[in-house]
Amino acid sequence: MRIRSLTCATLIACVFAAGACGGDTTEQADVQRVDVTKLDSGSYPTAPIDVEQTRTDQSGAAREAIRIGAATPLMSDIDNRYIYQNPGYRTRVITPKTPPSLKAVDRSEFDTVAPGLVAGWFTQGQRRKEFSVGSEVLVYVLRFSDASHASAAVKELIERVPGDSISIPGYPEARTRHNAHTEFGINYLSTGLAHGEMALLVQINDPISRPFAPGPPADLTKRSFDKLIDMLRQYTPTPIDKVSALPLDMDGMLSRTVPLDDNNKSVDGSDPSGVYPAQALLHSEQDPNSARSAYTDAGVDYAAAVGALVLRAKDSAATTRLLAAISSPVATEYDKADSPANLPEAKCFKPKEGPGKSPMDKPVCYFAFDRYVAQVSSKNVQDLQQKTAAQYKLLAYGR
Known part of the structure; x- marks a missing residue:
């Protein structure tokens, strides 16, 4: 089972393995002490955006x-x-x-x-x-x-x-x-x-x-x-005359998630970027029952999905288990990739080379910050490192 590229356009979240839990709790503390000034985020935005400025007639x-x-x-x-x-x-x-x-x-x-x-x-x-x-x-x-x-x-x-x-x-x-x-x-x-x-x-x-x-x-x-x-x-239907004005963000989660770049926009014009309750997010999981177990264990309530996926757990301690649940299956099927410079806490992987490789398989990184676990993918490892650094900066902004 391969992990597919995660962007707003695909909205394919994670593949979880039953019993994937545990992890070193000291790593969770270390990740908060990253010097963001030393992270190379390339041209990716690193400050929260005003999501309302991205509103369209379909938002x-x-x-x-x-x-x-x-x-x-x-x-x-x-x-x-x-x-x-x-x-x-x-x-x-x-x-x-x-x-x-x-x-x-x-x-x-x-x-x-x-x-x-x-x-x-x-x-x-x-x-x-x-x-x-x-x-x-x-x-x-x-x-x-x-x-x-x-x-x-x-x-x-x-x-x-x-x-x-x-x-x-x-x-x-x-x-x-x-x-x-x-x-x-x-x-x-x-x-x-x-x-x-x-x-x-x-x-x-x-x-x-x-x-x-x-x-x-x-x-x-x-x-x-x-x-x-x-x-x-x-479900309580929103009055039709109020649908167009529904708020797009939840607790600033979407504004602190890497935006979708042009290369990953859907060809059909759909834009499912948003903040998803856990139940809605499960519909995009290849193995939803295992994902539900991991979400429930970590107390995941919402996830922001745009150019990356950012899951919110009940507390920082829960992110250790959630990070392991997401990344462990990938580690068995992908090769390890270099983490972004000065962000060794990020767990990064790249598809194995060979006849079984699919064009949909892309390198991916995972990291935890405070109550959040981020999953970031990109077209190549170099771009992934910059994109992951940018996602870290967005979560750390103002803290």
Whole structure:
């Protein structure tokens, strides 16, 4: 399992190993005595920015999407067989300008087919690390301007999908398309349910089951709706006229995180930068159950994600365990890399050379400061060292 590059664009957090804990508590004390004047941060900014100056017409919607994500269950919460998530999905945040690309409905036509989208969230789970040897479930939680738009969206989005209609136990109003004979050889069940102003879409893809009988996927869809509706009780929709003004930062965390550079911006124009509650962040973990254990142990409440990921633990002592949980799995799969000059406390790694190396594999550094653990990645080790130094300076600024 490889650690993928972490930026706001990918929002792939960390891969955790069960039982990864411990560490030298003296290192935590030493890291606070770093002389920041001796750190080479290159051209990276080292002073907190005014995040409000970066606001766009989609920033409020992205923040509302994160609020929805914090009330959306993981697939492993719905069915404990779906314990893996695919890091290839680049962002979970859905906004009117970056709507989902669904079966039979492309992004470019989404607003025409399903107008009134306010914000939404995407999550995914699969039974095996490799999709081709197990089924996966895709879940979209979409908020529309009102219940009538949500109902119309479900109707249009599902009826465009080829297949037969089947019944979902307990949800006679759900719209479905079941297809066991696709041209791609992947069986699927696509289902939509309007729940107030929310449109809940669940798609089960199964490349291996023969035959693909409707009973088991219909049951999984029912359980998905049950859990989604239950957890969404935690979500209080922001009035539509106030969405655009939602605050972008939390306790200055985003302003003290390295900004996204042009080389790492998403090609689709999405900008999921923000401060994520732990539950929302878990949706981007390849191994969310192990990540949840590490987050719970360290008391992680929020994480800022832009050009780096900065996790906030309950106290400085907890960061020792969190740092070990994040970095230990990487140490077994990557080669050790040089830490930034005058910042030896940073744990840095680079991908092993060889035929198994992926273009997505990039060098990465981890360090702890006060209540925070930072994960920084970049295109090469030299740039990574400067970027990591800049991230340290941002956390240490004014202290």
